[in-house]
Amino acid sequence: MAANLFFLAVFTIATSSFAIASDPSPLQDFCVGVKMSPVFVNGLVCKDPKQAKPDDFFFAGLDKPGNTSNPQGSNVTLVSAAQLPGLNTLGISMARIDFEPYGLNPPHTHPRATEVLTVVEGLLYVGFVTSNPDNKLFAKVLREGDVFVFPQGLVHFQLNSGGDCRAVAIAALSSQNPGTVTVANAVFGSKPPVSDDVLAKAFMLEKKTVDWLQAQFWMNSN
Ligand SMILES: *[C@@H]1O[C@H](CO)[C@@H](O)[C@H](O)[C@H]1NC(C)=O
Ligand SMILES: *[C@@H]1O[C@H](CO)[C@@H](O)[C@H](O)[C@H]1NC(C)=O
16 A cells, blocks of 8 residues: 555656647637736746737747847847746747757757758758767758757757858747757856866866967857
8 A cells, every 4th residue: 555655656746747748728718917026936027817918929120130140140030938927838939040050959859849941041050969878969951841849858950051142040939938058158258257177178178278268259149
């Protein structure tokens, strides 16, 4: 009997950890997010549903390219619950990604979302790497109309490989707030910096190379 209860407890814990691996399900039709609230909840506090209006479910401007004049030559325009309050509690978001010729959306992960990417213009070399111990790369060149999926939490990238042409992609993400960890920025651009003892050993680099990397300008996109 005690053993049964034990296994039931283990099973419950194991299955419930799967259930919370994505955004929670809504408990009402919608919950338009209010940004300025003294209350902290998992997501955003709901606006009174009687006060909701069409504009709460609306975002304009994804027809406009982001400014790609930066060292990576790419720009992510994110439409998450922060930009579109009606997305609060609905478990999805999207983004437009612009690439100048040879522009790169550098290796990064979304801790809370799987991403489905559609190329709407140009040619992109994209890929993701699986977790340890295999660290296997799945990569492909995508053209207009092609769709590729980056599984939740895995490191992935997109490079404009279309010569002198620009490229544009639209991404859908399975969280109202996917989060982004850009690998190089997190490692070499943290504030305060990670000790160069740690990074020299971890990356098999000389400390002066680590110091040089840490001195670079690391700008985070969304
Ligand atoms: C992306 O583009 C927007 C709009 O042009 C701009 O405000 C933002 O600074 C750009 N971000 C980066 C990382 O270049
Ligand atoms: C794009 O960003 C660069 C660098 O921040 C800036 O000099 C330039 O004026 C911006 N272009 C537009 C169209 O906003």
